[in-house]
Amino acid sequence: MSTATIEDKLAVNKYDIDKEVHVSIREEICRKCDKYDCLYACPAGCFKLIEDHITLSYEGCLECGSCQIVCSKGAIDWVFPRAGFGICYEYG
Amino acid sequence: MKQKFDAIVVGAGPAGCACGYTLAKAGLETLVVERGKFAGAKNMWGGVFYGPILNQLFPSFWDEAPVERHILRHRFSLLTPEASLSAEFTTNKFNEPPYNGFSLLRSKFDRWFAAKAEQAGAIIATGLQADDLLWNGNAVTGIKAGGDELPASAVIACDGVNSVLADKAGLRKKLSPGDIKQGVKEVIQLPRQLLEKRFNLTGNEGIAWEFIGSFTKGIPGGAFLYTNKDSLSVGIVAKLSALSENKVAANEMLEEFKQHSAVANLLAEGKLVEYSAHLIPVSGRAMMPALYKDGFLVAGDAASLILATGLTLEGANFSITSGIAAAETVIKAKQTGDFSKKSFSYYPELLKRSFVLKDLKTFKKAPRFLENPRIYSLYPSLVCDLAEKIFTNDGKPRKKTWNLLKQSMNDKISCWQIIRDLIRIKGAL
Numbered sequence: 001m002s003t004a005t006i007e008d009k010l011a012v013n014k015y016d017i018d019k020e021v022h023v024s025i026r027e028e029i030c031r032k033c034d035k036y037d038c039l040y041a042c043p044a045g046c047f048k049l050i051e052d053h054i055t056l057s058y059e060g061c062l063e064c065g066s067c068q069i070v071c072s073k074g075a076i077d078w079v080f081p082r083a084g085f086g087i088c089y090e091y092g
Numbered sequence: 093m094k095q096k097f098d099a100i101v102v103g104a105g106p107a108g109c110a111c112g113y114t115l116a117k118a119g120l121e122t123l124v125v126e127r128g129k130f131a132g133a134k135n136m137w138g139g140v141f142y143g144p145i146l147n148q149l150f151p152s153f154w155d156e157a158p159v160e161r162h163i164l165r166h167r168f169s170l171l172t173p174e175a176s177l178s179a180e181f182t183t184n185k186f187n188e189p190p191y192n193g194f195s196l197l198r199s200k201f202d203r204w205f206a207a208k209a210e211q212a213g214a215i216i217a218t219g220l221q222a223d224d225l226l227w228n229g230n231a232v233t234g235i236k237a238g239g240d241e242l243p244a245s246a247v248i249a250c251d252g253v254n255s256v257l258a259d260k261a262g263l264r265k266k267l268s269p270g271d272i273k274q275g276v277k278e279v280i281q282l283p284r285q286l287l288e289k290r291f292n293l294t295g296n297e298g299i300a301w302e303f304i305g306s307f308t309k310g311i312p313g314g315a316f317l318y319t320n321k322d323s324l325s326v327g328i329v330a331k332l333s334a335l336s337e338n339k340v341a342a343n344e345m346l347e348e349f350k351q352h353s354a355v356a357n358l359l360a361e362g363k364l365v366e367y368s369a370h371l372i373p374v375s376g377r378a379m380m381p382a383l384y385k386d387g388f389l390v391a392g393d394a395a396s397l398i399l400a401t402g403l404t405l406e407g408a409n410f411s412i413t414s415g416i417a418a419a420e421t422v423i424k425a426k427q428t429g430d431f432s433k434k435s436f437s438y439y440p441e442l443l444k445r446s447f448v449l450k451d452l453k454t455f456k457k458a459p460r461f462l463e464n465p466r467i468y469s470l471y472p473s474l475v476c477d478l479a480e481k482i483f484t485n486d487g488k489p490r491k492k493t494w495n496l497l498k499q500s501m502n503d504k505i506s507c508w509q510i511i512r513d514l515i516r517i518k519g520a521l
Contacts, residue, residue: 003347003351004347004364006343008364009278009343009364009367010367012364012365012366012367013366013367013368016129035336036336037336039339039341040335040336040338040339040340040341041269041274041332041335041336041341042341043274043276043341043342043343043369044369045341045343062367062368062369062370063134064254064274064369064370064371065253065254065267065371066269066272066274066332066369066371069266069267069268069269069272069332069371070269070332070333070335070336079256080127080221080254080256082221083127083219083220083221083238084127084128084129084219086134087133087134087368088128088129088133088134089132089133089134089135089136089198089199089366089368090199090365090366091136091197091198091199091279091323091365091366091368092132092135092136092137092197092198092199092200092201092202092366092368
């Protein structure tokens, strides 16, 4: 088995992606942070370090809640996607 | 929809379904709300479930519930990058009813469990999210969901580790990453015949296999591999705070684990069909929130009712039992018409009488003990190194095992340190 990227893995999952964003970054706090805890805590690789700042794509979110728990600066606003949207596990 | 329910249960996982089923069976007007499209849509677990509690609720449940396999073999392995050392326990007893454990997939299992609650008379409202609570002074009087206000005599929060309602009720503090483990899992499809041949299984026999070692880089955690009917559940559990501290993601550990020579062949020709993640609150009593207030009870993961002893990481039975205890509390309250905090003090009383709070008390030192990084890196490498020395024939005169052990320990650890760790086992486990 060759090493699968996180994108390959998320691609097999079933999502109903909400147009309404359920995770967001408070830029003014985030830009001052150099800990980048979110990068390693997110199991879906939703956070990426591009040049010197964190970008977020919420579409692959697995709704585990790790990001807001590890961000000690309180820069991440995370709620569940609206009912019926988001990840839909067929195995679990 | 201004009907007042006797009880609204939030979340249709094991705690919520057991709670809703018990309430409805006693004739209470019960609503179970679930934010997923169906019960189980948002849920995952490692995948081994022990049956005695569910067997009390639904005798011989394995005949009707969507179980994958009954667990016949329990295997445990220590891994270093190069080597592995394994032990297996199996007994014929595990191969006959009532069995011991089962592999299960949540998407099917939770749907079955919710259907049982529905058959008992509960209303299951899927695709509905409880956003907030309704209040009358300090008492919870219902929920807000999907723009509606739904009144109830009692609200039972079974909404999981990221419980919105326990937070809204002010019963718990923000979760700390040191109290949480992150689980990531792949479900890998494998043709049934090939799977059974590969793992030496017949019929519905299954294997539950746990691993600790180098792949977690000394971070408290491990890996698991469980056999389903025609798929494998393969994953990692790792301490959340340590992922950031060590700048490693759980998925990287999972990839390293899957490439290990002891594992890779077992997964060959498999097809990834799902990748999932979930958090597990592992600090036991130390992180348990207040369990109730006027009109409000918390059960399952939302109440951090999980037992972590290293060899076991068990939440489902704690969830089911706490869900039932919450239901019994509300049933009793309905008889007296008193849904106050005073009346609900019956709930922790029931939990104290059951294994739920007894086990958490017995193993209250286990979470601390399991922080010891030597368990995850040094000891596995020490044991594998010793085994290698014992099994290697290098054509030179042999040494006594004791001397080989001392050689393996070398500068890495002293006898005293090992003895101190062993003494800690006595206190914690």
